Amino acid sequence: MSGRFSLLLLGAMLLSACASAAAVVSPPLEIDTGVDASAWALVPRGEFLSGQHNHVTPVNYDYEIMVTDVTVAQFAAYLDSALADGWLKLDGQRILGYYPGDEFHAYEHEVEIKAGDYLHVPLDDPGLRLSYAGATFSAQPAYANHPMTLVTWFGAQAYCQYYGWRLPSEIEWEKAARGNDGRAFPWGNEIQPNNANYYSSYDLFEKIAGKGGSTSPVGFYNGKTYDGYATLDSPSPYGLYDMAGNVWQWTGDVYEKQHYRYLRGGSKDTYAYNLRVWTRNSAGPEYYSPAVGFRCAREVVK
Amino acid sequence: MSALAKRYDYLFRSTKGLALVGIAMISLVTAIWGMLSGPMMEWGVRDVVVRTLGMRMVEAEREGRIILLYHTIAMAVVAIETYFITDLVPVKRHEQRTINATITFGYLIAMVFGLGFGYFGHNFAFHGLYLLGLSLVFFAGLLLAAALWPWRKEYRLPKGSPYARGPGGLDLERLAFFVMAVATLGSAVFGAVTGSYWGNGHETFLAEDLIRQPEKTVLQKSIIGHLHIMLTLIAIALALIIGKWYDFKGIFHKIAMPMMILGTIVISIGAWSVVVVEWAHTIIYVGSVLVLLAALFLVIYGWNKLIRDRLAEQGIQKASLLQKIQALLHDPVKFGATWQMVFMNFTVSGVGIFMAVRLDEIFRVWPHREERITLTGHWHILSGIIATIILFYFVDMAGLKGRLRQWFGWLVIIGSDVAFASVTVFSMKRLFVSESAQQPLVNWTMLFADLGLALVLLVLAIFLLWRLFDLFHSRGRWAQELAESGVEEVIPESYSRPLPASGND
Numbered sequence: 001m002s003g004r005f006s007l008l009l010l011g012a013m014l015l016s017a018c019a020s021a022a023a024v025v026s027p028p029l030e031i032d033t034g035v036d037a038s039a040w041a042l043v044p045r046g047e048f049l050s051g052q053h054n055h056v057t058p059v060n061y062d063y064e065i066m067v068t069d070v071t072v073a074q075f076a077a078y079l080d081s082a083l084a085d086g087w088l089k090l091d092g093q094r095i096l097g098y099y100p101g102d103e104f105h106a107y108e109h110e111v112e113i114k115a116g117d118y119l120h121v122p123l124d125d126p127g128l129r130l131s132y133a134g135a136t137f138s139a140q141p142a143y144a145n146h147p148m149t150l151v152t153w154f155g156a157q158a159y160c161q162y163y164g165w166r167l168p169s170e171i172e173w174e175k176a177a178r179g180n181d182g183r184a185f186p187w188g189n190e191i192q193p194n195n196a197n198y199y200s201s202y203d204l205f206e207k208i209a210g211k212g213g214s215t216s217p218v219g220f221y222n223g224k225t226y227d228g229y230a231t232l233d234s235p236s237p238y239g240l241y242d243m244a245g246n247v248w249q250w251t252g253d254v255y256e257k258q259h260y261r262y263l264r265g266g267s268k269d270t271y272a273y274n275l276r277v278w279t280r281n282s283a284g285p286e287y288y289s290p291a292v293g294f295r296c297a298r299e300v301v302k
Numbered sequence: 303m304s305a306l307a308k309r310y311d312y313l314f315r316s317t318k319g320l321a322l323v324g325i326a327m328i329s330l331v332t333a334i335w336g337m338l339s340g341p342m343m344e345w346g347v348r349d350v351v352v353r354t355l356g357m358r359m360v361e362a363e364r365e366g367r368i369i370l371l372y373h374t375i376a377m378a379v380v381a382i383e384t385y386f387i388t389d390l391v392p393v394k395r396h397e398q399r400t401i402n403a404t405i406t407f408g409y410l411i412a413m414v415f416g417l418g419f420g421y422f423g424h425n426f427a428f429h430g431l432y433l434l435g436l437s438l439v440f441f442a443g444l445l446l447a448a449a450l451w452p453w454r455k456e457y458r459l460p461k462g463s464p465y466a467r468g469p470g471g472l473d474l475e476r477l478a479f480f481v482m483a484v485a486t487l488g489s490a491v492f493g494a495v496t497g498s499y500w501g502n503g504h505e506t507f508l509a510e511d512l513i514r515q516p517e518k519t520v521l522q523k524s525i526i527g528h529l530h531i532m533l534t535l536i537a538i539a540l541a542l543i544i545g546k547w548y549d550f551k552g553i554f555h556k557i558a559m560p561m562m563i564l565g566t567i568v569i570s571i572g573a574w575s576v577v578v579v580e581w582a583h584t585i586i587y588v589g590s591v592l593v594l595l596a597a598l599f600l601v602i603y604g605w606n607k608l609i610r611d612r613l614a615e616q617g618i619q620k621a622s623l624l625q626k627i628q629a630l631l632h633d634p635v636k637f638g639a640t641w642q643m644v645f646m647n648f649t650v651s652g653v654g655i656f657m658a659v660r661l662d663e664i665f666r667v668w669p670h671r672e673e674r675i676t677l678t679g680h681w682h683i684l685s686g687i688i689a690t691i692i693l694f695y696f697v698d699m700a701g702l703k704g705r706l707r708q709w710f711g712w713l714v715i716i717g718s719d720v721a722f723a724s725v726t727v728f729s730m731k732r733l734f735v736s737e738s739a740q741q742p743l744v745n746w747t748m749l750f751a752d753l754g755l756a757l758v759l760l761v762l763a764i765f766l767l768w769r770l771f772d773l774f775h776s777r778g779r780w781a782q783e784l785a786e787s788g789v790e791e792v793i794p795e796s797y798s799r800p801l802p803a804s805g806n807d
Contacts, residue, residue, distance in 0.1 A: 053362075053506075107516055126739060189360075190361075191361075200343070200344035210741065255516075256516075258514070260514055263669070269737075271343070276362075280511075280670070281669055282514055283670065284667050287667070287668075289737045291737065
């Protein structure tokens, strides 16, 4: 009896999920956070405490990292430019780009990444925030200053490479997020719902789009009050925003014996503990998600 | 004073009382600590609990706290199983008393001071007492293994016995309990040795966080082997207990017991060899097949017995299929124990095998956080199923009868199975829904999981409150159970004699 009941419930859930698959999530408000999405922050050389157990880790060079995630508007501009000069290809509903491949060790569970064209952005995903006509792209207005999502690792690293930059390594990402005092979150050791966009943080966007919510505009948690919703100013010690929550961020390391690429920062879809600066996530390089974005790093411009 | 002493005897000296205390302690811990996560966190209850109880929740210590919490609950579960074993398997009375007293003291100390250390500041005296508690539980395990020694003459089975019998009349079921106890002790050492390196080369971690790390240290592998085998052995012990409850015997028993013994040995060796052998999983699979087959024979025997006994009660000689099904479902408490073992195959073993078979094509393609959800869901469900089976056995022991038994049985089966099925669908969601469209499925599965679990917890709370209020009646059910337990017979006379007027007299 209970088994049949469970089956019925399972069926009901699946039907419900399928029926709602095409449901349109209300677009969020157009909000200007006042944070400059084209700004870079300097992270000076020096040791910092990395990981959950605070290992002293040296970083022997200065580097710069974007203050915010790459936005939908920035990515739309990149697509127009990179498609025009042949850096990217439009293949039906997919944007592809070339990757030279990784060294393969045939280690357990390792997948070979050969040289070739790989998916950068799927254009047929319902979560896409880009509009396009032919090879001309634009950001959906309400999402222009939200982080660009649904980008694979190949797509993220190609974006950075196109401008002569790179994805930050995990170590660079973590140092930029927590500074050198061993803190758990970019802003300190405690988290409040209005520090960051995470699951069930009851933020403005969960009120609009329901549980799970939506991404928030980059730099949203800067101490301003939006439509009656007060945020706490939550930059990292180097002035970076959204280093916890909103979207996971691709990092650039390619490790031996594995094909996984690593993500940091937690997202709008994860509980607060995933926002701790040492938390790692990983996925194959062709993985994309409405909760994954990226930012770039570069050598210091003299 | 005598009234208090009698209640003490019931709660801390009789099997039913000891099991009741264990279940109540786990329930209490679950009720409080369950408010720190999941929907309770979403609703803000967590913050209130943390503030009210004065908990100290340092972010970097989350994993360590969780490990302490798991251990305290696991120790209580091990203690409850031990009470059942010393009650069901013939051991000497003094052995039973010593084992039960030692393990009770051990798990209570481990629970109180473990949680005290983990959640209320780091008083290292508490940590020491927590380790003392664990050590006492281990020592009780040694005593249990000694008491179960199956080669004693008095425990041999006569020729023609309906139970599995080895050379010289060796009781193979007793041997299975003994092997399980010894394997548990060996497996506990794996965790303990690694734990002794804590802060000295070993750093706290949750196994699900390391799953994709291509190379793990010996200490990490040791912990991963430890946690898997401990839960497996708890499940094996419970299957043996349920076998005793069902009076498992006959041809199925004779086939199942050697498989259970061999399976337990092979699984344990497999889990231990994770530290040194790359292909340890293959050994574990072989052992798992043997144990699962033994459990299958128990289920076949058990369901046949339930049908046969009920039809005999009704005086039906030749039953239709429908009558047989009705007979099988007649007692949801007894049926529930073995049904949950079957259901486990859909939500735990099946998922585990599917994951193993499709690891590279599916699970390792998903992001780690998704794979992690599947892993944690997988063993939370196994723990939940074990808990419900323990409850079924206990309420039967506690003499729950009539309509209340029906309600209890069916509500626990339906509530838990709906919750576990929902969690399974949630954890496997990436197979049938994309991330962009997942929210409705997430909402529904979480709702059903919460409702199912809430139903089980509500039924359990009602049961425990009934037993709590019963303790206030001088002639309550507890008094009857105490009398039946025979504990009073062995209480020295001086124990129940009125105290002298002055302590110095």
